[in-house]
Amino acid sequence: MYDTTYYRASSVSDATSKLAGTEDGKFLAGGQTLIPTMKQRLAAPSDLVDVSGIDALKNISVDGDTVTIGAACTHAQVAGSSEVAQAIPALVSLASGIGDPAVRARGTIGGSIANNDPAADYPAACLGLGATIVTDSREVPADEFFVGMFETALEEGEMVTAVKFPKPAKAGYAKFPNPASRYAMVGVMAAQTANGVRVAVTGAGNDGVFRHSALEEALGANWSADAAQGVSTDAADMMADIHGSSEYRAHLVGVMAGRAVDNS
Amino acid sequence: MTDQGIGARVLRKEDKRFITGKGKYTDDIVQPNQAYAAFVRSPHAHANVKSIDTSAAEAMDGVEAVLNGHQLTGDGIGNIICGWGITSKDGSPMNMGAWSALATDKVRYVGDAVAVVIADSKAQAQAAAEAVMVDYEILPATSNVLASMKEGAPQIHENAPGNLIFDWEIGNKDETDAALASAHHTTTMEITNNRLSPNPMEPRSAVATFDESEDHYTLYTTSQNPHVARLVLSAFYNVAPEHKLRVIAPDVGGGFGAKIYIYPEEIVCLWASMKTNRSVKWTSTRSEAFLTDAHGRDHVSTATMGFDADNNIVGFKINTKANLGAYMSLFSSSVPTYLYATLLSGQYNIANVYCDVQTYYTNTVPVDAYRGAGRPEAAYLIERMMETAARELGVDPGELRRQNFVREFPHQTPVIMAYDSGDFAGNLDQAKAAADVAGFSARKEEAARRGKLRGLGYSNYIEACGIAPSAAVGSLGAGVGLWESAEVRVNPVGTIEILTGSHSHGQGHETTFAQLVSERFDLPTDNIQIVHGDTDKVQFGMGTYGSRSGAVGMSAISKALDKVEAKVKKIAAHVLEASEDDIVIEGGEVKVKGTDKAMGWHEVGLSAYTAHNLPEGMEPGLKEGAFYDPTNFTFPAGCYICEVEVDPQTGVTEIVQFTASDDFGTIINPMIVEGQVHGGIAQGIGQAMLEHAVYDDDGQLLSGSYMDYCMPRADDVPNYTVSHHSTTCPGNPLGMKGCGEAGAIGSPPAVINAITDAIGNNNLSMPATPSRVWAALQQVSAAQAAE
Numbered sequence A: 001m002y003d004t005t006y007y008r009a010s011s012v013s014d015a016t017s018k019l020a021g022t023e024d025g026k027f028l029a030g031g032q033t034l035i036p037t038m039k040q041r042l043a044a045p046s047d048l049v050d051v052s053g054i055d056a057l058k059n060i061s062v063d064g065d066t067v068t069i070g071a072a073c074t075h076a077q078v079a080g081s082s083e084v085a086q087a088i089p090a091l092v093s094l095a096s097g098i099g100d101p102a103v104r105a106r107g108t109i110g111g112s113i114a115n116n117d118p119a120a121d122y123p124a125a126c127l128g129l130g131a132t133i134v135t136d137s138r139e140v141p142a143d144e145f146f147v148g149m150f151e152t153a154l155e156e157g158e159m160v161t162a163v164k165f166p167k168p169a170k171a172g173y174a175k176f177p178n179p180a181s182r183y184a185m186v187g188v189m190a191a192q193t194a195n196g197v198r199v200a201v202t203g204a205g206n207d208g209v210f211r212h213s214a215l216e217e218a219l220g221a222n223w224s225a226d227a228a229q230g231v232s233t234d235a236a237d238m239m240a241d242i243h244g245s246s247e248y249r250a251h252l253v254g255v256m257a258g259r260a261v262d263n264s
Numbered sequence B: 001m002t003d004q005g006i007g008a009r010v011l012r013k014e015d016k017r018f019i020t021g022k023g024k025y026t027d028d029i030v031q032p033n034q035a036y037a038a039f040v041r042s043p044h045a046h047a048n049v050k051s052i053d054t055s056a057a058e059a060m061d062g063v064e065a066v067l068n069g070h071q072l073t074g075d076g077i078g079n080i081i082c083g084w085g086i087t088s089k090d091g092s093p094m095n096m097g098a099w100s101a102l103a104t105d106k107v108r109y110v111g112d113a114v115a116v117v118i119a120d121s122k123a124q125a126q127a128a129a130e131a132v133m134v135d136y137e138i139l140p141a142t143s144n145v146l147a148s149m150k151e152g153a154p155q156i157h158e159n160a161p162g163n164l165i166f167d168w169e170i171g172n173k174d175e176t177d178a179a180l181a182s183a184h185h186t187t188t189m190e191i192t193n194n195r196l197s198p199n200p201m202e203p204r205s206a207v208a209t210f211d212e213s214e215d216h217y218t219l220y221t222t223s224q225n226p227h228v229a230r231l232v233l234s235a236f237y238n239v240a241p242e243h244k245l246r247v248i249a250p251d252v253g254g255g256f257g258a259k260i261y262i263y264p265e266e267i268v269c270l271w272a273s274m275k276t277n278r279s280v281k282w283t284s285t286r287s288e289a290f291l292t293d294a295h296g297r298d299h300v301s302t303a304t305m306g307f308d309a310d311n312n313i314v315g316f317k318i319n320t321k322a323n324l325g326a327y328m329s330l331f332s333s334s335v336p337t338y339l340y341a342t343l344l345s346g347q348y349n350i351a352n353v354y355c356d357v358q359t360y361y362t363n364t365v366p367v368d369a370y371r372g373a374g375r376p377e378a379a380y381l382i383e384r385m386m387e388t389a390a391r392e393l394g395v396d397p398g399e400l401r402r403q404n405f406v407r408e409f410p411h412q413t414p415v416i417m418a419y420d421s422g423d424f425a426g427n428l429d430q431a432k433a434a435a436d437v438a439g440f441s442a443r444k445e446e447a448a449r450r451g452k453l454r455g456l457g458y459s460n461y462i463e464a465c466g467i468a469p470s471a472a473v474g475s476l477g478a479g480v481g482l483w484e485s486a487e488v489r490v491n492p493v494g495t496i497e498i499l500t501g502s503h504s505h506g507q508g509h510e511t512t513f514a515q516l517v518s519e520r521f522d523l524p525t526d527n528i529q530i531v532h533g534d535t536d537k538v539q540f541g542m543g544t545y546g547s548r549s550g551a552v553g554m555s556a557i558s559k560a561l562d563k564v565e566a567k568v569k570k571i572a573a574h575v576l577e578a579s580e581d582d583i584v585i586e587g588g589e590v591k592v593k594g595t596d597k598a599m600g601w602h603e604v605g606l607s608a609y610t611a612h613n614l615p616e617g618m619e620p621g622l623k624e625g626a627f628y629d630p631t632n633f634t635f636p637a638g639c640y641i642c643e644v645e646v647d648p649q650t651g652v653t654e655i656v657q658f659t660a661s662d663d664f665g666t667i668i669n670p671m672i673v674e675g676q677v678h679g680g681i682a683q684g685i686g687q688a689m690l691e692h693a694v695y696d697d698d699g700q701l702l703s704g705s706y707m708d709y710c711m712p713r714a715d716d717v718p719n720y721t722v723s724h725h726s727t728t729c730p731g732n733p734l735g736m737k738g739c740g741e742a743g744a745i746g747s748p749p750a751v752i753n754a755i756t757d758a759i760g761n762n763n764l765s766m767p768a769t770p771s772r773v774w775a776a777l778q779q780v781s782a783a784q785a786a787e
């Protein structure tokens, strides 16, 4: 690991102003992505501004039809939340399937979506449920937030503070884990929202998480696993690697969408 | 009698320190004034090294030295060698390319070291290593045998035209061809044995200290065989003569073969310690382990088996192409030859077997022995052939095997090995009963109702362990003898130290070796200490690999115990005024049979050392040594039955039942043996379904971390049903065969046979990932649609 300067922020404004004053600083949340990258000498931030101790970012609240999860809430916190379990059980099941207990104890929702790993689970939740990403300066709909692999709409120095999830009528998540990393090889969030059926797919697409309009249409007409399985996905849009061909991933999208419906 | 002798489930003595974090590993060693090494490694698979600019690195904080390959060879450090010579069909010797511990003019795989930085701290060494500027001229690369064989393929070593290392054969070609030509049925398959990374939990590490005042070196290192390391470092690499080099392999956290060899890093640490007059430490990162630990397997074979009209095997012919990587590692040449093709008769009575093997250089890390070493490749080949042949012949796969079993011993195969004992049908019966093969079709129907495809597969493996008779392996090309040595020291207070050349790195020798002594002298294992792993303490030894520590290492101890026992009886007979023949050792005493005359065990020890009253002419002391050279290989064998369920929607395979019936001969500690079988099967399941070391066409390692290299996790493996049906090995005094590799050897074909049975398609290679299984299922549906 290269030398870096660590700073523990006490508030959102403390964190953003601190980061603004650094040469090439980065926010640090659970460190489950950033620290391994630094240990492999693939990242060398001059400063780390730790946001995981900011109390205001660690709340989960349910207000009417909106579930708000603070950016520094850990995956374990979400997985164990009875409020979330009541409002959006699919989110609990998604969070409890991320990594292993150690990862879930440290990793945060803010870090996960800011990182936007193409195989991460939370981006599918945000996109599939039609969430709104709250930052220190604005609110961004999920449809505009996830731009491409490891790319988001976040500006330089902009900080995620919370994610607002509208409560769906029904939602289910199904994940096919990569055998080695156990990140999503294909993860599908399917939801009946106030604005119609939304289906988001992570792990499989060439450009990261995406909405699957053919599946949305099919499930909008008939909310069933069979309807999902009947929808084909173009293999040309899918990733291929040593774990699976693009044809296989395209096939799995249908299967996992069906299982997401079954889980809803 | 103590209840800690042979056959007792004694808890492992070493576990207290391991599970309380008190183990002492190489990286725990801290020497005064210790510096750290960081290697500058090639990012290219094949390139000429045009120049190395170390000036920026040398100027950095804490940097003691930056050293390169020209300095190393200039100081007379010898090239790394392969210690087993193989002769090609045409009588020519193998083409061994030069391997310098630091590359001089050319790099041949990603990770090949070109320079080393020695600095005060690890971080400073790493930072400076990044500042070393190497000017590479990139050359085209090959990463597998099929590419290396091609006309016009990049030439990796000048003295190996066409990248061919050797073209070797075993068995009788003409007779095998004739037998196959006259066969009633033949089965032919192309079979790939996937390349694996070894992944011991503890990465490799070395701490070298040069003492200028004594001209003496000490090396702490992660070795399965510290004496062999010292021998090679002295005799071939010219680091120091043996009496000026002490090698210590303290606690070692797993080896699986990867820690047999002497790697560039240990040589460089020793040499750099002399250059800088400081202790030099290096510990591999996990990334370096993936890139530089010798890989395993990597065969591509074509095989044909012929049967007569009664389904008896008449001939078996195999061609194998093996990838040995960029350089020849210490035992690399023996793995796809004498450790592989000599087992191609399997458990079967086959009159004609012929195998030829071509080995090639590729721009990948060297390939050498990995748990099983050659024998898993043989078992996988034969056992897939048998299962496939049974399907083609329309007969029960277990019964086809049974019909062809070797039943009389000794049995001379056409490929050198002479099997000494076994009851293959007994293992088959035991496994079939435990696996309830009779109930399989009902289980299959029930699974089908749940939408799952259920399949069952057999594997009847045999392997050769207890390597090996020195004269025999010498005649086959080995550069060393494969005996083992032991020394038994009875202290004046009666406690016992056993010095052994067998190294323990997870096997539990500190417990099982003590049980052997406990059995012999009826003493608690707490009174017995096993000493190993230090060339200054232990006389000599060939180390631990090839499941040899029981059959060979314990046999040496047993021989030394014979001598101690004889002397104890002489002393006691003298003191107690009885005949030696009437002396018995029992319950902590040495007694005269049928009388109440007795000495305490400790009193005999004391008598030997006070020497006040010893028989006329007897030397004082109670310490005996022995060397044991085995008379034959040993032949562990068994039957594994695997049952799987495949989800046709996703291609995911679940192993629902795994049954093992092994013949390991005498078992010292069933708990430890079961642990070995469990771990071995887990590795075999890893090979069959999960693990794959993959290079792209340019020689970049794609599976360079656990994000992509899939190690078996607890939820990937089932609860095993393990049982034993043993025959005694006639070849050694304890009747032992060995158990360390069986699980990894026997399990892969059982798993693949079960999956191919479930999906109805034999076109499946390891690792049978969900993606591959699904693709094979697609072929089945496409074929059905076409009908």
Ligand SMILES: Cc1cc2nc3c(=O)[nH]c(=O)nc-3n(C[C@H](O)[C@H](O)[C@H](O)COP(=O)(O)OP(=O)(O)OC[C@H]3O[C@@H](n4cnc5c(N)ncnc54)[C@H](O)[C@@H]3O)c2cc1C
Pocket: A026, A027, A028, A029, A030, A031, A032, A033, A034, A035, A036, A051, A071, A072, A097, A098, A099, A100, A103, A106, A107, A108, A109, A110, A111, A112, A114, A115, A117, A119, A120, A121, A122, A158, A159, A160, A161, A181, A182, A183, A184
């Ligand atoms: C072994 C292992 C297994 C894993 N398995 C999975 C899995 O199955 N599924 C999955 O989805 N993930 C998985 N992860 C990743 C894990 O979920 C991480 O928690 C997540 O990717 C990053 O969250 P973090 O809080 O650790 O962020 P960090 O690692 O601390 O930061 C990640 C990035 O986000 C930035 N960042 C952090 N917080 C903010 C913020 N509030 N605003 C703006 N930018 C911010 C950082 O600057 C950094 O660039 C795994 C990780 C490990 C180590």
